[in-house]
Amino acid sequence: MGALAHKPKLYEQVAEKLEDAINAGTLRAGDRLPSVRQLSLREQVSISTVLQAYLHLESVGLIETRPQSGHYVRRRERPRLAEPQVSRPATSATPVTVSALVSRVYQSMRDPNLVQMGGAWPSTELLPTRRLYRELNALTREMGDAGMLYDVPPGCPELRRQLARRSLDWGAALSPEDFIITVGAAEAIHLCLLAVARPGDTIAIESPAYYGTLQAIESLGLRALEIPCSPRHGMELDALQAALERRRVAAVLVVPSYSNPVGSCMPTANRQRLVAMLEERGVPLIEDDLYGDLHFDERRPRTCKSFDKTGNVMLCGSFSKTLAPGFRVGYVAPGRLRERVELLKFSHTVASPTLLPLAIARFLEEGGYDRHLRTLRRRLTEQVARMAEGVAEHFPEGTRVARPAGGSLLWVELPATVDSLVLHGRALEAGVSIAPGPIFSPRPDSYRNFIRLSCGQPWTPRIEGAMATVGRLVRTLM
Ligand SMILES: Cc1ncc(COP(=O)(O)O)c(C=O)c1O
Structure with a gap:
């Protein structure tokens, strides 16, 4: 912790340990930190020392406090992808x-053998x-x-x-x-x-x-x-x-x-x-x-x-x-x-x-219900953020992604030449279910280069692998 004085105070020492764990990846973005009481017992320091350490980490942007929930490692801001623009549908009814088309696509959203990023429902784990x-x-x-x-x-x-x-x-x-x-x-x-x-x-x-x-x-x-x-x-x-x-x-x-x-x-x-x-x-x-x-x-x-x-x-x-x-x-x-x-x-x-x-x-x-909702919202917040990061990491330049402030869905605009119905078929062959854009419009030619990703499943290496697969397929269709 370079900014600290030579003789670190007790709270600075506690903060430094946590910062090291964050930098080493032991504690990852979205992880919950120990409760104040747990950490005070573990480090043999007072509650106020732990609180001071957490305040310090918060002030330098490494962690965040969520009311009634605890302290969490903050997501590091990456350069974010642009959002899709305002839609411009035809003006006639x-x-x-x-x-x-929906019925065909829906079959794949229910297939347990596929990595599911298609159906808009929460995983039963949640x-x-x-x-x-x-x-x-x-x-x-x-x-x-x-x-x-x-x-x-x-x-x-x-x-x-x-x-x-x-x-x-x-x-x-x-x-x-x-x-x-x-x-x-x-x-x-x-x-x-x-x-x-x-x-x-x-x-x-x-x-x-x-x-x-x-x-x-x-x-x-x-x-x-x-x-x-x-x-x-x-x-x-x-x-x-x-x-x-x-x-x-x-x-x-x-x-x-x-x-x-x-x-x-x-x-x-x-x-x-x-x-x-x-x-x-x-x-x-x-x-x-x-x-x-x-x-x-x-x-x-x-x-x-x-x-x-x-x-x-x-x-x-x-x-x-x-x-x-x-x-x-x-x-x-x-x-x-x-x-x-x-x-x-x-x-x-x-x-x-x-x-x-x-x-x-x-x-x-x-x-x-309210307690359950608090947990569910926290999990979905993290999952949506991770999926958005996955899109930024694996999808080609020119991809845009919406920034929802709730729910469990990510609307992704692919480069204009990518046909999401073809992508949907290729993704199924590769074991991944996604929702292609045309099912979201009464006109079958609309949203051809869009997909919807569901973030209802907990983030796992399997999901990350599927994101990489879809990103690679998108490139081949450009
Ligand atoms: C916007 C919206 N409305 C309605 C429904 C249907 O909800 P239910 O499963 O309760 O019938 C869905 C399901 O995905 C939805 O996304």
Whole structure:
């Protein structure tokens, strides 16, 4: 530690040991340092000496403190890749024909023999599976035959109570009566689209957009109007406003927090403006808040729903990205169209499963969710940062990558001549699954040189090897 005086003080000696461990790579970026108490015992120094050492390391930028979590080795800043630019989709609405391509690509996202950077779900290692199974076991004993009965809409009162409590975090203060339990966010979105649009109507969406939403639009015979998006701030509201002035749209559908595939996060002021703009025109806003709990910094973004005074915002969400994708537990707070959505839910699926939403309600009630989220967010923050570093290290010059502030996805723009559908095929042959850009647009020729990488798997040498493989394949396709 060159900057230290010749006779280092006690705290400087402690700091120096840690600095040596960091420089030698024994402690790596993202690693957690021992707790203050542990280090004070280990080094036989006082708590205040350890605190001083940590303060010093923080002041020189080697470590960071995360509230309620501890001290961590900081990532060394490398020169970062540029971000993709604001998207420029066609300005006309179009029917959607993406389902066949999605279905083909999706097969590979589920193949356990491939290194998975394709599917947008967290690795099971990151999920509280055992606790959820315990809740489920207890419920089967407690409920007996009642667990076999239909739980008709709006569904699971216990979960709706928990959602109402959590809605305070979203800035929205909803009541249990505002919610309907659904089979994943997918069903919530589907029901909202059914409630607001008829075949041939147009839905304004982000460009690029989540392929599941595109499939829903396709299956309902709707048209998609792609709106330009900034990789950082999401839907461009001036462009949306201009589009709304040009043509009638039945609804606008956005993922304001950590969109899929881009990871953009709409600033609060834009959310407020969006809600007001659509309210004024009587155009419903379908808000897909699937990733809202996965923020990397301290604060959860407010939902658009929190600015809704007239019931024009239909809020959709689920626990697929935070607790249990396979439970298929989601919800919708449809605002003024609540009755219509409830009827649709009944006529489409009769009811959601009875026990699974209840198991999640119990998990939330017992208070483990926030602790679990803190760990999950920390892990995803690290994994996304490592994947971004992997792209910088292994991909050729000219590659751009988005810088999400939450979620688990990385949107990567490859040099213009690279065809991501060809890359997808070659990567599969090499044992790696990625998501090619064209599945994120209703127009199959869009985003040809883009891929989405999922960072849901813990960073391992196997993942790093797969990144190197994909980087090498990209070069061969240039
Ligand atoms: C933006 C977005 N919305 C909705 C869904 C569907 O969520 P669920 O699995 O809860 O149906 C996904 C799944 O990846 C998604 O990324």
